Amino acid sequence: MTSVKIFSVYGIPIELDFSFLLLMLFIYLLAYLGFLSLNLAVLITLVFVTVVIHELAHSYVALRFGVNIKSILLLPIGGVSRMEEIPRIPRQEFLISIAGPLTNIVIALITGVPLLLGLGGAAAGFAGDFLAVNLLLAIFNLIPAFPMDGGRILRAILAERLSYIRATRIASNLGKIIAVIMAVTGLFYNFFLILIGFFIYIGAEQEYQATLISSLLDGIMVADIMTEDPVTLRPDMTVKDALDVMFREKHMGYPVTEDDELRGIVTFHDISDARRDLRVGDVMIGDVVTVRDDDEVTAALEKMNRLQLGRLPVMRDGELIGIISRTDIVRTLNLMNRTE
Numbered sequence: 342m343t344s345v346k347i348f349s350v351y352g353i354p355i356e357l358d359f360s361f362l363l364l365m366l367f368i369y370l371l372a373y374l375g376f377l378s379l380n381l382a383v384l385i386t387l388v389f390v391t392v393v394i395h396e397l398a399h400s401y402v403a404l405r406f407g408v409n410i411k412s413i414l415l416l417p418i419g420g421v422s423r424m425e426e427i428p429r430i431p432r433q434e435f436l437i438s439i440a441g442p443l444t445n446i447v448i449a450l451i452t453g454v455p456l457l458l459g460l461g462g463a464a465a466g467f468a469g470d471f472l473a474v475n476l477l478l479a480i481f482n483l484i485p486a487f488p489m490d491g492g493r494i495l496r497a498i499l500a501e502r503l504s505y506i507r508a509t510r511i512a513s514n515l516g517k518i519i520a521v522i523m524a525v526t527g528l529f530y531n532f533f534l535i536l537i538g539f540f541i542y543i544g545a546e547q548e549y550q551a552t553l554i555s556s557l558l559d560g561i562m563v564a565d566i567m568t569e570d571p572v573t574l575r576p577d578m579t580v581k582d583a584l585d586v587m588f589r590e591k592h593m594g595y596p597v598t599e600d601d602e603l604r605g606i607v608t609f610h611d612i613s614d615a616r617r618d619l620r621v622g623d624v625m626i627g628d629v630v631t632v633r634d635d636d637e638v639t640a641a642l643e644k645m646n647r648l649q650l651g652r653l654p655v656m657r658d659g660e661l662i663g664i665i666s667r668t669d670i671v672r673t674l675n676l677m678n679r680t681e
Contacts, residue, residue, distance in 0.1 A: 344414055353400055354412040355393060361415050365389075380467055388474050389415060391448060395478065396420040398444040399437055399490075406433045426555065427493065429505050435497035438490045445479035486516030488544035509552040516545030555639050557677040558670070563641050564634040566673050567655045567663035573598045576605070576622030580612045583621050594652045596661055597625045603654055603661045605629055631656045634663065642670055 344356040368385055371377040393415060400410045400422050411423040427434050452472040456465060483491040492512050499508035520542035527534030574583050574595045586595070587609055594608040605625035615624050631654045632641045641653055645667055655663035 346412075350397055351401060351404060351410075353397070353404075353410045356412050356414045358414060358416045361389075380463070384467065384470055384474070387471060388478075389420075391445065391475060391478065392420040394448070395441040395444050395482075396422045398440040400424065402437045402440045403427070406430075406437065408437075429500070431497040431500040434493055434500075438493035438497065441490050442479040442482045445475045445482070449475035449479070484519060484541075485512065486519045486541050486545055487513055487548035489516075489541065492516050492545065492548070506553060506556050509549055513545045513549035516548075517542050520545065554642070554674060557674055558638045558642070561638045561673065562634070563632050563636045563638055563655055563665050564663075566638060566669050567634065567665040568669065569663045571596060571654075571661075571664040573661070574607060574621050574625075575599060576620060576625065578621045579617065580615045580619045580621065580624065581617040583607065583612055584609075584617075594664075594666070596629075596654045596664060597621055598661060601660070603629060603631070603656070606652075606654060608651070629654060632665065633657065638665075638670060638673070641665055642667075645670075 343360075344358045345362070346354045346356050348355050365386070368377065368382050372379050372382040393413065396413045400413060403410060403422070403424050406428055408424050408428065414421045414423060427437060449472045452468050452475065456468055456472070460468060482489050483494070485491040485495040487493070492515075495515070496505075496508045496512040499511055503511070520538040520540075522538075523541065524535045524538030527536075527538060572586065572590050572592065572595060574586060574597050576597055576599050578586075583595075587593070593610075594606060596603055597605040597607055604622070605627045606629050607621055607625040611624050611626065612619075612621070630644065630648055630650060632644065634655050634657050645651070645653065652664055652666035654661055655665055
């Protein structure tokens with residue numbers, strides 16, 4: 342566990358990463374020791390509050406379109422809305438994406454009201470700084486590059502006329518160009534720009550790859566690519582016998598069954614260093630993560646990535662009917678990519 346839940350809004354858990362908590366403690370320690378003004382520490386805190394509001398704006402609009410929001414995680418580099426895949430309907434993606442920057446602009450306008458009414462002194466300076474920060478956040482997020490909101494806004498606009506994949510490719514390539522320009526500029530002016538450029542470049546490539554994968558696998562079910570009637574092992578088999586099966590069948594992982602019921606799963610990694618006279622039941626993983634044959638392959642891949650698994654048993658009505666591996670999915674992606 343690397344984060345802690347602090348409260349919920351719209352049923353969405355708001356979580357703080359432990360690294361963020363350490364950062365805030367460090368900031369206020371510096372303020373206490375006199376290395377940082379208290380006003381600046383409070384301003385930084387309010388900026389992170391604004392980031393949460395920014396992410397809540399995205400999440401609220403996404404909820405209205407039926408997107409499930411798992412949580413909002415606050416990190417030292419900003420906020421992340423853990424939501425399901427954003428709808429591929431351009432209008433919906435546009436509204437979800439633009440909600441965050443518009444929220445920052447609204448906050449800036451509200452902050453500017455007291456200044457227009459003649460607020461003076463230290464309070465005016467603080468309000469002016471807060472206004473400027475919100476405008477900068479809005480402008481930064483509107484940069485037309487993934488993973489910024491501007492990249493998704495651009496894709497939504499392009500997707501009205503182009504295919505979703507092509508729109509993503511154009512937005513991703515533009516993002517990479519902007520990232521390179523930032524990095525080169527950073528060499529001469531500010532090292533921080535190099536870090537931002539690197540962040541944008543990696544985000545743009547990841548967004549394109551994720552979109553490409555989900556598009557190629559769209560509509561393909563687990564039953565379409567799984568290995569049916571997989572070779573299974575018994576809990577009472579010795580590790581030596583199990584290794585003999587693995588070398589003969591040339592697969593890296595096997596379901597473990599007893600009386601036609603799934604008891605666990607064991608991989609070559611699990612038993613390669615185990616004593617040869619041990620039983621499979623002693624070294625297998627008993628808490629098995631499975632998928633159904635009527636699940637989409639994208640859901641199976643997401644589960645594998647999230648849990649760092651190489652394969653999943655496939656179930657139907659409580660019975661083991663197959664197994665799907667990361668290799669099966671990669672092979673399918675290669676075939677689909679050649680036909681595009």
